[in-house]
Amino acid sequence: xxxxxxxxxxxxxxxxxxxxxxxxxxxxxxxxxxxxxxxxxxxxxxxxxxxxxxxxxxxxxxxxxxxxxxxxxxxxxxxxxxxxxxxxxxxxxxxxxxxxxxxxxxxxxxxxxxxxx
Amino acid sequence: xxxxxxxxxxxxxxxxxxxxxxxxxxxxxxxxxxxxxxxxxxxxxxxxxxxxxxxxxxxxxxxxxxxxxxxxxxxxxxxxxxxxxxxxxxxxxxxxxxxxxxxxxxxxxxxxxxxxxxxxxxxxxxxxxxxxxxxxxxxxxxxxxxxxxxxxxxxxxxxxxxxxxxxxxxxxxxxxxxxxxxxxxxxxxxxxxx
Numbered sequence: 001x002x003x004x005x006x007x008x009x010x011x012x013x014x015x016x017x018x019x020x021x022x023x024x025x026x027x028x029x030x031x032x033x034x035x036x037x038x039x040x041x042x043x044x045x046x047x048x049x050x051x052x053x054x055x056x057x058x059x060x061x062x063x064x065x066x067x068x069x070x071x072x073x074x075x076x077x078x079x080x081x082x083x084x085x086x087x088x089x090x091x092x093x094x095x096x097x098x099x100x101x102x103x104x105x106x107x108x109x110x111x112x113x114x115x116x117x
Numbered sequence: 118x119x120x121x122x123x124x125x126x127x128x129x130x131x132x133x134x135x136x137x138x139x140x141x142x143x144x145x146x147x148x149x150x151x152x153x154x155x156x157x158x159x160x161x162x163x164x165x166x167x168x169x170x171x172x173x174x175x176x177x178x179x180x181x182x183x184x185x186x187x188x189x190x191x192x193x194x195x196x197x198x199x200x201x202x203x204x205x206x207x208x209x210x211x212x213x214x215x216x217x218x219x220x221x222x223x224x225x226x227x228x229x230x231x232x233x234x235x236x237x238x239x240x241x242x243x244x245x246x247x248x249x250x251x252x253x254x255x256x257x258x259x260x261x262x263x264x265x266x267x268x269x270x271x272x273x274x275x276x277x278x279x280x281x282x283x284x285x286x287x288x289x290x291x292x293x294x295x296x297x298x299x300x301x302x303x304x305x306x307x308x309x310x311x
Contacts, residue, residue, distance in 0.1 A: 055191065057284045061281070063184045064277075067180040067181065070176055070180050071273060074176065075258075077251060077255075082255025086259050087260075089259075090259040093263050100267070101270060101273060101274060104277035107277070107278060108277060113281045
């Protein structure tokens with residue numbers, strides 16, 4: 001566990017620094033605001049619409065496919081670390097796992113889920 | 118020392134998860150949820166489960182949070198609509214809480230999980246000799262827990278196919294060119310002289 005202490009110190013410093021910058025600018029900074037200053041800047045314009053519009057379900061499909069291949073890669077990590085000790089059976093079990101996921105990948109490719117029209 | 122870290126980070130988890138359900142803006146809820154995920158990863162680190170901690174950061178923070186953002190943006194719900202559903206879903210939430218708490222009691226009653234009979238290596242013994250958490254998982258997952266590993270592969274396949282079937286429209290609108298057909302075109306096919 002001791003090797004995580006530098007990360008903890010880093011987190012504490014990041015926390016202090018960001019909060020310090022935030023609260024110092026609130027309490028120490030000089031504030032003078034008027035209507036013109038608070039309005040939209042000259043090259044901007046009033047928003048036409050709500051910024052949270054709906055978009056196509058395709059993006060969601062890409063995110064789901066990303067999660068699945070992310071998980072596949074995570075399964076590869078312990079396999080690679082323990083590769084020299086799990087023998088041929090471990091190798092073949094991972095190959096079968098990859099084969100099953102490749103079936104899905106081929107299906108996805110053939111179905112055109114990766115095409116962006 | 119570790120117990121104080123545990124109390125600190127579990128306090129952060131509880132307070133940020135309360136913020137998840139109480140904040141008015143759904144996108145802010147997702148951000149608090151990411152903070153909760155980070156803190157749960159730290160709790161796994163405190164339990165020496167380093168691989169699980171990194172997995173939570175990669176999968177939950179990297180992928181699931183993005184998915185939640187997409188869902189929030191696709192649902193197109195306003196703030197008042199979120200508040201309306203609270204009382205309606207409250208009993209369902211209580212049922213879920215009851216299920217999770219009873220699962221926790223089950224886990225704590227079985228101090229030692231039942232180990233499959235075909236397991237050749239003693240897990241507790243290996244934990245003492247092997248320092249790396251990732252390697253320990255690798256030693257057991259692909260050989261002794263072969264079936265579970267393959268089942269997870271099939272679940273991933275199912276999720277992939279299910280997502281494509283649900284979200285993919287059938288007609289392919291993509292326009293593409295075929296170089297073979299292009300080379301077959303002759304002058305008489307495209308020029309017409311009257």
